[in-house]
Amino acid sequence: MTAVASSSDNLEKYRQIAILIHRIKYIEILYSVWKVYLQSGLGQLKSDFSRNELRPHVWVKSVQSMVKMAVRSGLEKHDACLTYVKNRLVQLDKSKQECHADLQVQLNHLSHYSTIIQPAIDTFIEENLLSLRKKIQHKIQLVYFDYEEEIIKHEYLKQNPNDAQIKLAEELCTAKQQEILSKYTSELLDKQLIHYNDSYNLERLPIARVPLFDSIGNANVQQQFYSHYKQIIEQTKEDMLNLYTQSARTQKIRYQNGYNDKMKKIREEQYLLPDEQKLTTKMIEIIEQHARLIEKRLKSIHYFKLEKLSIQS
Structure with missing residues (x-):
């Protein structure tokens, strides 16, 4: 003892x-x-x-x-x-x-x-x-x-940039952020949909049972109502998921290569500007540094979200 x-x-x-x-x-x-x-x-x-x-x-x-x-x-x-x-x-x-x-x-x-x-x-x-x-x-x-x-x-x-040069830098960095964010948003949504479909079970959801249908005395009629009801829910779910996916992919295509295209256009336009209005080599270097940092940050956030999703799976 x-x-x-x-x-x-x-x-x-x-x-x-x-x-x-x-x-x-x-x-x-x-x-x-x-x-x-x-x-x-x-x-x-x-x-x-x-x-x-x-x-x-x-x-x-x-x-x-x-x-x-x-x-x-x-x-x-x-x-x-x-x-x-x-x-x-x-x-x-x-x-x-x-x-x-x-x-x-x-x-x-x-x-x-x-x-x-x-x-x-x-x-x-x-x-x-x-x-x-x-x-x-x-x-x-x-x-x-x-x-x-x-x-x-x-x-x-x-570097003492003028207002136009400050605005230009902001536009380029915004373009980079939109490009990378749309890419990772689309990738994450695809992963989330796989996770959602794997764990989805209508019978476990509160909307699976309808008191009005349960009150129907005829079992066959009740089953017909439930079958039709579940078909509508499943179709609505599929339509919504397709809409989310299509929206993300459309946005991804819209912003794809947005930063590079904008930077190329700006480089071409620089030749037409007076010297005092042109972006200096140092300014362009700093803008490119900022763009790389934005990409690193969004990549870090993306992989952190993916890791959380894998833990939940």
């Missing part, structure tokens, strides 16, 4: 240890993204586009949204964001230290912490946190993309 009680007691202690280790790792993952938020806001992120004299302070939109009330009260946006992010990091660090202290207490209550059980606990926790870790890694990657985009924009403005 004592052995059973002791075994049960140890099992509960291991459970508490697992919970605390999970919390510590969870906090560490959150801390990593808030640390990057701080570095971005202070202009401390390392980037291939960085220059010693060009380190913009970029606060992510989610942080800016969280400090709106403070900004409305008169606090400078940068100061409000800085205070908010620093406080968040302090809170996370405090929570982590508390968990570490609680974990040490639990470990001290065990006569020995099994070298067999520990790896099993660690493996279980890592598997449980894998989805969150990937999500946070993706968030961090997007912060870097935003930061690099801001550097490129600053670099372009340093």
